[in-house]
Amino acid sequence: MALLEVKQLHKRFGGLHAVNDVSFQVEPGQIKAVIGPNGAGKTTLFNMISGTFPATSGAVLFQGRELRGKKPFQVASLGMARTYQNIKMFSGMTALENVMVGRHVQSHAGFLSSMFHMPWTWKEELDIREKSMELLALLEIEEHAHTEAASLAFGQQRAVELARALALEPTLLLLDEPAAGLNIYETAEVGRLITKIRDLGITVLLVEHDMSLVMDISDEIVVLCFGEKIAEDLPTAIQQNPEVIKIYLGEE
């Protein structure tokens, strides 16, 4: 069974069909990329999958479960984490604290037990801290754990954001343009981190602009153009696809 199934998903904003009848599947353990020129509807697609706004029609099935009507926090607790194109760090919090927020769905302390510092929250709190440090180490930024996250370099913020998403222990990780705003070295670095994450057994679905990154790391690629899916294939085949070359890479 596919981990994520997108079925004839459709989003209309007024007269604009931002996403038009798009269907595809994400198999467990793969890195799947959605590419397309600006305005192709990639982020809209992502926002529908993660529950940020509802689809006009169509369905999203995650582990066979229909996600219709689920809010982002509910989708997150089912095991789907996401990052943002314009990194949304929690300002005023350190890198470590940012990642610790990511442990939210894996922990339980509520208002009263936190206020009274109940003994059963102690171990949970230690766990949160330990796991978060481990993730910062995994993404090779543990030396910045106690720096305010928003003051880190952009590439480091990306890594913190990835660690924060991983803290949810997701089965599926959605990455919205993970290379946006990064230079060529940082992009290669993020690519390496994404493969590292896939090797942990976490399925990755990413939306991306940067062709070099996508071709390097993806197992399969979906191409969107003006809201419609025009191709879905292996990276090597996508590179040969004349329609894709025409629309996305430009005619030569």
Added chain:
Amino acid sequence: MKKLLSILPLLVVVIGVHLLTSATDTMYYLTQMTMSAYYSLLIIGLCVLMGYAGQISLGHAGFFAIGGYLSAALTTRSLIPYQDTLPVKLLDSAGFLLAGQDIYGDSLLVVTPWAACIIAVVTAALIAVAIGIPVLKLKGHYLAMATLGFGIIVYRVALACEYFGEADGISEVPAFMLFPGLSVSGNFGDRVSNYYIAWGLLLIGMVLLLNLMDSRVGRALRGIHGSEEAADAMGVNTARFKLQTFVLSAVFAAIAGVFLTHYNGGIGPSEAGVMKSVRYVAIVAVGGMANLWGTLLMGIVLNFLSLRGVFGSYDDAVFGLILILIMLFAPNGILSINVRYCLKQLTGRNKQDREGEV
């Protein structure tokens, strides 16, 4: 435990102030210190809502007034005319009613202070839920305006309702006996014990909130402040957490209202006034927004000066001016410009950070 230890120095200061005033024969300061502590209890609650969770409220004087007015009315207004109604019968059978006489010798039937306190605080919490559910969907200016609207409603109700004494408010509020030998009252003989009751309550409140902010919930709240969308995507039920925080801060405000009303022996509509709410917001801002200690310090200092009449008739004007100056020159609060900035300069941490980035 760590939080309890961090409170210890403050406890020493509290006792120190008492000893100092008694040694210098200036015990009258304790009265304003007691009142400042109650106002500060409201303010630290507002600090969690505003500074940490990022949800402004310009209506917290309303919750203070709901607590104060309800507890005042229930403990002074006679229920004899309603003796046969179900709620009064229920209160009676629960042992929450007290028969007595007013100053003219007419017989009275009122609610006991403990029951009145519980009813007042629970009512404030319920109103906070009812207001919070629709209003907390708003952000920024819109939330400020909506909560301002709530504050104005409470103020006008207090002013218009005969039950709440209209412009005179409610006076002759009896002492609130916490347990035999310890009462919240304005009696001269109870001044020292009331100073400790107020500060004890404030310290407990402070420990609870410090614990809260250093927990899963506290981080989620700060996350909501930083980016509500990202917090949502991290699995934080943002609507629920915002509501719970709103209710928590309303409960702090209501408890402060109940206690201060019994201490003062009465409450008037000015306690529900919009300028009071603005003042509380100003103090949280001066304290550094997401800074419980700064807010506590500023809450005590500014309220104390205000209650001592240092600002004279310009009282509200001073708080308005403080708000302008803070927003302009020290958006991170008074403490941030003095202590922290200087410390950073002295230890050269700024330089290290910059080097670390390269």
